[in-house]
Amino acid sequence: MPKLDKGAADALVWALLLTAPFWLPHVGGYVELGSRVVIYALAAMALNFLLGYTGVLSFGHAAYFGLGAYGTALTIKLLYPSTPFGMLVGVAVATAAAAIIGPMIVRLRGVYFAMCTIAFGQVFYFIAFRWFSLTHGDDGVSAWHRMPINLGFTTVDILNDNKAFYYFVLAIFAVCAAAMAFLLRSPFGRTLLAIRENERRARFLGIPVDRHIWMSWVISCFFVSVAGSLYALLNDFVDPRALRWDQSGNFVIMAVLGGMRSFWGPLIGAAIFLVLQDYISSETENWMSFIGLFFVLVVLFFPRGVLGIIRRKAVS
Amino acid sequence: MSLLQVKNVSKHFGSLIAVNDISMTVEPGELRAIIGPNGAGKTTFFNLITGFFTPTSGSIIFDGQDVTHLLPARRVWCGMARTFQITEVFPELTVRENLRIPTEVASGLRLRAWLSQADDVKIRDRVAELLVMGNLADKADRPVGELSHGDQRATEIMMALALKPRLLLLDEPTAGMGDQETYDITQLIRKLHKDSKLTIVLIEHDMRVVFHLADRIMVLDQGKFLAEGTPAEIAANTAVQTAYLGQAA
Numbered sequence: 001m002p003k004l005d006k007g008a009a010d011a012l013v014w015a016l017l018l019t020a021p022f023w024l025p026h027v028g029g030y031v032e033l034g035s036r037v038v039i040y041a042l043a044a045m046a047l048n049f050l051l052g053y054t055g056v057l058s059f060g061h062a063a064y065f066g067l068g069a070y071g072t073a074l075t076i077k078l079l080y081p082s083t084p085f086g087m088l089v090g091v092a093v094a095t096a097a098a099a100i101i102g103p104m105i106v107r108l109r110g111v112y113f114a115m116c117t118i119a120f121g122q123v124f125y126f127i128a129f130r131w132f133s134l135t136h137g138d139d140g141v142s143a144w145h146r147m148p149i150n151l152g153f154t155t156v157d158i159l160n161d162n163k164a165f166y167y168f169v170l171a172i173f174a175v176c177a178a179a180m181a182f183l184l185r186s187p188f189g190r191t192l193l194a195i196r197e198n199e200r201r202a203r204f205l206g207i208p209v210d211r212h213i214w215m216s217w218v219i220s221c222f223f224v225s226v227a228g229s230l231y232a233l234l235n236d237f238v239d240p241r242a243l244r245w246d247q248s249g250n251f252v253i254m255a256v257l258g259g260m261r262s263f264w265g266p267l268i269g270a271a272i273f274l275v276l277q278d279y280i281s282s283e284t285e286n287w288m289s290f291i292g293l294f295f296v297l298v299v300l301f302f303p304r305g306v307l308g309i310i311r312r313k314a315v316s
Numbered sequence: 317m318s319l320l321q322v323k324n325v326s327k328h329f330g331s332l333i334a335v336n337d338i339s340m341t342v343e344p345g346e347l348r349a350i351i352g353p354n355g356a357g358k359t360t361f362f363n364l365i366t367g368f369f370t371p372t373s374g375s376i377i378f379d380g381q382d383v384t385h386l387l388p389a390r391r392v393w394c395g396m397a398r399t400f401q402i403t404e405v406f407p408e409l410t411v412r413e414n415l416r417i418p419t420e421v422a423s424g425l426r427l428r429a430w431l432s433q434a435d436d437v438k439i440r441d442r443v444a445e446l447l448v449m450g451n452l453a454d455k456a457d458r459p460v461g462e463l464s465h466g467d468q469r470a471t472e473i474m475m476a477l478a479l480k481p482r483l484l485l486l487d488e489p490t491a492g493m494g495d496q497e498t499y500d501i502t503q504l505i506r507k508l509h510k511d512s513k514l515t516i517v518l519i520e521h522d523m524r525v526v527f528h529l530a531d532r533i534m535v536l537d538q539g540k541f542l543a544e545g546t547p548a549e550i551a552a553n554t555a556v557q558t559a560y561l562g563q564a565a
Contacts, residue, residue: 198405
């Protein structure tokens with residue numbers, strides 16, 4: 001096999017995702033785990049839009065994930081009990097925050113950029129933690145739940161039917177993944193690759209680099225906030241851990257673990273991370289040290305991630 | 317009207333004066349070479365023209381517009397394109413992709429999230445044309461990072477050309493190359509100059525290349541202007557000989 005066919009790989013991924021609720025229980029999983037994997041995969045792929053395709057490392061994506069989650073939860077709880085409306089508000093608030101913070105950080109590079117994204121992320125964490133009257137601090141936003149979706153001719157009961165919720169999540173994931181893939185193949189997407197490959201060259205080819213990084217940042221934060229919104233709906237609950245810095249770290253681990261130069265890499269990384277977490281955490285509280293060990297091994301021996309290994313095998 | 321007028325520019329780095337009060341005028345269609353011993357300030361002078369640095373004093377007029385304080389990307393939009401002394405390409409992308417990016421920028425498509433069929437065909441045709449011009453057609457789908465130094469340099473020049481510049485600035489286009497590669501690149505530059513009537517400013521160490529290509533030559537030494545003239549005038553200039561060969565006995 002000279003090269004793993006791109007179309008075949010895509011088809012395989014979609015086939016597995018579409019049938020997951022049916023085969024997951026037979027391999028020791030459960031439907032909610034599938035939903036969680038898809039949601040985190042969306043978050044990690046959103047991060048990878050910036051990390052893998054623009055070459056900019058953010059360690060603060062949990063902030064926009066969490067803003068999406070809190071926005072959705074509080075809207076449904078306090079404003080209007082509608083799932084789509086809650087998602088809309090959550091995503092809009094998070095994307096607006098990213099758009100405003102963006103210009104303050106896009107001139108920074110490398111570790112300075114990463115540090116500033118952490119710093120801004122922790123600001124939101126402490127707001128969620130301290131603003132007790134609104135967020136109930138450490139206790140989180142509870143006593144609300146996702147609402148069935150009224151499509152006019154029929155109602156999809158994503159509240160009680162966990163398969164329906166999985167497919168609801170998967171449909172949104174599909175739209176987001178397609179949009180990201182589409183963007184990356186466009187002239188705009190190629191300017192991002194140019195910045196990743198060689199910023200100086202990009203600048204002297206007439207690409208205003210800071211502005212394009214800002215746009216990539218906002219797009220990336222938009223998609224991560226969609227994931228955050230779904231995450232709140234999955235749990236019918238959100239607490240400040242959703243936007244703490246270690247959550248940002250998890251997104252980075254997932255992207256790097258799976259392979260940040262491949263489009264599906266972060267999905268694979270999210271699946272490995274969450275399945276390991278699910279299985280090991282039922283055995284020991286120190287599950288994170290196993291994931292850490294696995295992560296170190298992958299980074300040391302397969303710097304292109306798990307998908308990088310498969311691809312290399314396919315080529316040789 | 318002159319295409320490029322550099323008026324009394326200086327650049328200070330702390331107490332070091334890298335470029336000291338240098339002026340230069342380049343006419344449309346001219347091929348100007350800038351030469352000088354190491355540390356003469358050639359590359360710094362180049363960086364002032366292209367916006368890598370802002371001059372400490374002086375001004376730069378390009379095509380009648382004052383570009384002294386414009387950002388590099390904006391100068392590219394005005395019609396300036398450059399290459400670097402150490403080749404700057406997109407190593408993991410193919411030659412075709414390397415050329416496609418500047419072609420799209422030059423066509424005003426850099427913010428587009430989609431391309432119409434007609435635009436796509438136009439871009440592909442232009443890239444194919446550039447591949448042929450740079451003798452790169454047979455390597456079009458290989459990552460640039462895998463190619464020889466000469467082919468990488470040819471790619472970089474074609475990338476600059478993809479921008480449809482009115483002024484092309486080449487910083488030591490033959491640096492670190494063997495004889496054959498130097499010859500190929502020299503022929504390419506000559507073709508661009510003669511056939512496309514492109515205005516070119518280049519820095520070069522290889523005197524065979526300089527005297528073969530240049531219409532006029534400017535000589536810098538220790539950050540200062542030393543001489544300017546046709547290749548014959550420069551070859552006969554005693555001050556230039558002294559700068560290159562040291563104080564004559």
